[in-house]
Amino acid sequence: MAPLDKRLPVDAEEIVWPKSKRREVGALGAMAQVWQVVVKDSVVEWRSREIVYTVGLLGVLMVVIFSFAFVQEGGTVPHVVGGLLWVVLVFSGTIGLGRVFDRERESNTISALLLAPVSRGALYLGKLIGVMLFMMLTEAIVVPVLILLFKVQISDYGVFLALLFFGTLGFAAVGSLFAATLMRSNSRQILLGVLTYPIIMPVVSAGAKGTTALLMDPPLVAGAMIWLKLIIAFDLLFLILSMWTFGPLVSSE
Amino acid sequence: MSDFSRVKIEQIRRAFGRQPVLAGIDAELRSGELTVLMGPNGAGKSTLFGLLSTLSRPTSGRILYGNRDHRYAAIHLRHRIGLLSHGLLLYGELTCLENLIFFAKIYRMEDPLGVASQWLEAVGMTYAAHRPVRELSRGMGQRVALARALMPDPKLLLLDEPFTGLDQAATGLLRRFLSLARDSNKIVVVVTHDVEAVSGLVDRLLILDRGHIALDQAVDRPPATQLLEHYRGTVG
Numbered sequence: 001m002a003p004l005d006k007r008l009p010v011d012a013e014e015i016v017w018p019k020s021k022r023r024e025v026g027a028l029g030a031m032a033q034v035w036q037v038v039v040k041d042s043v044v045e046w047r048s049r050e051i052v053y054t055v056g057l058l059g060v061l062m063v064v065i066f067s068f069a070f071v072q073e074g075g076t077v078p079h080v081v082g083g084l085l086w087v088v089l090v091f092s093g094t095i096g097l098g099r100v101f102d103r104e105r106e107s108n109t110i111s112a113l114l115l116a117p118v119s120r121g122a123l124y125l126g127k128l129i130g131v132m133l134f135m136m137l138t139e140a141i142v143v144p145v146l147i148l149l150f151k152v153q154i155s156d157y158g159v160f161l162a163l164l165f166f167g168t169l170g171f172a173a174v175g176s177l178f179a180a181t182l183m184r185s186n187s188r189q190i191l192l193g194v195l196t197y198p199i200i201m202p203v204v205s206a207g208a209k210g211t212t213a214l215l216m217d218p219p220l221v222a223g224a225m226i227w228l229k230l231i232i233a234f235d236l237l238f239l240i241l242s243m244w245t246f247g248p249l250v251s252s253e
Numbered sequence: 254m255s256d257f258s259r260v261k262i263e264q265i266r267r268a269f270g271r272q273p274v275l276a277g278i279d280a281e282l283r284s285g286e287l288t289v290l291m292g293p294n295g296a297g298k299s300t301l302f303g304l305l306s307t308l309s310r311p312t313s314g315r316i317l318y319g320n321r322d323h324r325y326a327a328i329h330l331r332h333r334i335g336l337l338s339h340g341l342l343l344y345g346e347l348t349c350l351e352n353l354i355f356f357a358k359i360y361r362m363e364d365p366l367g368v369a370s371q372w373l374e375a376v377g378m379t380y381a382a383h384r385p386v387r388e389l390s391r392g393m394g395q396r397v398a399l400a401r402a403l404m405p406d407p408k409l410l411l412l413d414e415p416f417t418g419l420d421q422a423a424t425g426l427l428r429r430f431l432s433l434a435r436d437s438n439k440i441v442v443v444v445t446h447d448v449e450a451v452s453g454l455v456d457r458l459l460i461l462d463r464g465h466i467a468l469d470q471a472v473d474r475p476p477a478t479q480l481l482e483h484y485r486g487t488v489g
């Protein structure tokens with residue numbers, strides 16, 4: 001067999017219809033479909049590096065600008081750092097979130113996905129995991145810069161990372177739902193923030209409070225744990241509601 | 254069982270706000286028939302395609318795929334519906350081969366690489382297998398999009414202006430696939446105004462005008478001139 005890129009276009013009369021077999025989707029198949037959506041989104045992002053670079057840069061710039069305003073001799077107050085971290089994550093996350101779904105809109109590939117035998121729940125999960133990955137990559141750039149510039153000491157990295165993870169999950173769960181719903185709207189960039197922020201307010205404020213508790217001297221780890229549990233409860237609620245409503249919302253064009 | 258031998262459109266109405274686009278239409282699409290759907294701009298052709306593909310829902314009425322109502326069985330029907338629309342529905346950053354492999358996997362097809370390679374060969378795009386779709390011309394992209402639409406072996410094949418941007422060779426290729434699809438008992442519906450391109454292929458002519466069916470007539474694979482006469486005689 002000749003290498004793929006050495007063969008020439010075929011003559012129409014020689015064409016035969018290639019046959020194929022299909023497996024039933026099932027539960028394992030649905031997980032495989034979720035994985036395929038995540039891999040596809042990751043490959044597309046790897047090729048363009050658009051979201052991680054631009055959103056990471058935006059996040060770092062915001063941290064640097066805030067550091068000029070708030071860092072004094074001897075550091076800054078924990079309340080400021082906790083709040084700033086979550087403001088930066090939410091604003092930069094919104095830009096990335098919009099872009100993930102804009103890609104599906106530009107060549108209308110969302111229609112191809114919606115037309116495929118993929119449950120809406122699996123499609124939602126695939127997009128959500130992709131958004132989570134991009135946001136966490138961005139956080140891996142932004143958070144060390146914030147720690148460095150604001151000279152903060154984090155007492156319990158386990159709880160801090162858990163706050164970041166579950167906070168990001170809550171934001172991505174709601175954000176992915178609205179970003180998908182608004183894909184065909186002309187005002188989607190504005191509406192995405194307007195619709196998402198009020199709903200994720202409990203997660204963001206709990207994240208800020210929990211982060212602040214960890215930065216206190218002495219650190220309030222038990223207090224941070226309470227905020228973490230609150231975030232996890234909201235995450236569960238958001239995930240269930242979003243999976244339930246994703247199908248009808250993206251299909252009602 | 255998700256197979257079906259006909260698609261029955263029953264009193265389908267679709268409105269956007271207060272503006273009705275389809276005003277209660279009835280039609281039947283049958284296996285082994287190639288139906289050409291024609292109509293002036295705004296007649297409701299794309300809206301009807303959206304409904305037939307299960308991508309959107311009617312305001313009222315129902316579509317039966319065999320005996321299955323699309324409102325309750327869409328997920329079981331989707332792998333039997335192939336859509337080629339205005340957009341390519343392909344990822345620009347992925348290569349032609351990667352796009353087809355992705356869709357083969359999403360459709361849970363066995364041997365995704367083998368199937369994708371066979372389809373690239375079938376549409377004459379093997380030589381561009383490793384080129385990103387964003388670098389392709391419109392006609393080349395349309396060939397890959399055709400492979401994406403046909404690859405899951407759909408029972409109902411919906412093609413919206415499929416000849417746009419195709420050169421003579423690619424038009425011949427598409428005509429060949431339309432013949433093969435009809436001969437293998439698929440239900441083929443083509444929206445086109447390029448009557449030359451479908452000359453000698455059409456079994457049924459469906460003309461929409463302002464949301465109503467103005468003509469639904471079986472024809473005997475007429476030449477382009479006759480198709481044009483039917484159209485002009487119906488909508489002027």
